[in-house]
Amino acid sequence: MNTVIKGGLVIDQTGERNADVVVEDGLVVAVGPDLSGDEVLDASGCVVAPGFVDIHAHLRQPGAEEAETIETGSWAAVRGGYSAVVAMPNTNPPIDCAAVVQEVLALGRLAPCDVYTSGAITVGRKGEQLAPMAEMAALGVRLFTDDGRGVQEAGLMRRAMEYAAGLGVVLAQHCEVDSLAAGGHMHEGEWSSRLGIPGVPAEAEELMVMRDIALSRFTGAPIHFQHLSTRGSIAMVRAAREAGVEVTAEAATHHFTLTDEACASYDPVFKVNPPLRPADDRDAVREGLADGAVDAIATDHAPHSPDTKEMPFDQAPPGMLGLETALALALTELNLPLAEVVGLLTWQPAAIAGLEGVHGAPIAPDGPANLCVFDPNETWTVDPDALASRSRNTPYAGRQVRGRVRHTIVGGRPVLVDQEMRP
Incomplete structure (x- = not known):
């Protein structure tokens, strides 16, 4: 299976462009307009980084x-x-x-x-x-x-x-x-x-x-x-x-x-x-x-x-x-x-940290599919009880903030989809 991240603004070291991103077998295989894939992750209004x-x-x-x-x-x-x-x-x-x-x-x-x-x-x-x-x-x-x-x-x-x-x-x-x-x-x-x-x-x-x-x-x-x-x-x-x-x-x-x-x-x-x-x-x-x-x-x-x-x-x-x-x-x-x-x-x-060949790399064909999709405008309130950490010691409890991660892809595998963890 491959996955297409559709409708986002791609931002990396090379600049910014509106494009879809297809990932498969741990790699980015295509970046461009109007791409398709077996699984679709919506990135409308989001940054793909x-x-x-x-x-x-x-x-x-x-x-x-x-x-x-x-x-x-x-x-x-x-x-x-x-x-x-x-x-x-x-x-x-x-x-x-x-x-x-x-x-x-x-x-x-x-x-x-x-x-x-x-x-x-x-x-x-x-x-x-x-x-x-x-x-x-x-x-x-x-x-x-x-x-x-x-x-x-x-x-x-x-x-x-x-x-x-x-x-x-x-x-x-x-x-x-x-x-x-x-x-x-x-x-x-x-x-x-x-x-x-x-x-x-x-x-x-x-x-x-x-x-x-x-x-x-x-x-x-x-x-x-x-x-x-x-x-x-x-x-x-x-x-x-x-x-x-x-x-x-x-x-x-x-x-x-x-x-x-x-x-x-x-x-x-x-x-x-x-x-x-x-x-x-x-x-x-x-x-x-x-x-x-x-x-x-x-x-x-x-x-x-x-x-x-x-x-x-x-x-x-x-x-x-x-x-x-x-x-x-x-x-x-x-x-x-x-x-x-x-x-x-x-x-x-x-x-x-010497990780630039695997993480933080430009989003381009044959590059590693380690990606984050976030909505820079979504506002939310920090709730300690809703955090994934085993502990709760955040100093931001009750604070309203702007910007939220929607999807996370590690090694080509979506591990967070629409803010839900995928084991």
């Missing part, structure tokens, strides 16, 4: 299956238009060796979207000894990070960069200086003072961004910065790129939609790491996405079981759901052309 790529998702397996599994997280992904996700390594045990990589990839082969995994930079994510990156790279791992905490020791980070450059992989850094961030639970500023909650200063992020830009320049190794949240960080990345340093950056949806004022409710659903920042920082993230200083939108999808997120603010773990709301938040909050939003969600993150 490459499937979205999330390079920063916490799928929690192994070790925290009560919050999420690779299966449930993948269903959340296809509901959000994602054909590929890159799992973060802060699991239990951490993804820091070939055996755990193989376990995650094996589980991923049963998922409705393509699941890739990152690997830890250091053994146990402890920042003391380099992990065996070569054996993980041999299994296809292309992104390495100790996400959840940054590599604190500069000499160790230098050796990691030199090692990564030789392997042809990319290091992704969670930028946070522990000695400045210790004991903090939200952004350090006006609202933390008013609320009596210990804060994390912007400098905790910015000092590590500054250090790793210098190390990237010194070693010649690329560096990717995860979930940047401050004006200073984005300004340094912008300047580094202009100076020829091989640096990329991502922004999480919550950092361009929310501010630290949301913590005034003392609701731990607004606790995240790095923390929500003031409006000036939020606006800087938006500016970075608009002018290219920030390359990709990442979800930092971080599910937590209700019993942990219902603890007091200073005891609750940081993290928010993101996979099912990323597109809508980008369309609702960012004043960007559709093509730029699609790029931030597709081919740009795919290139960072």
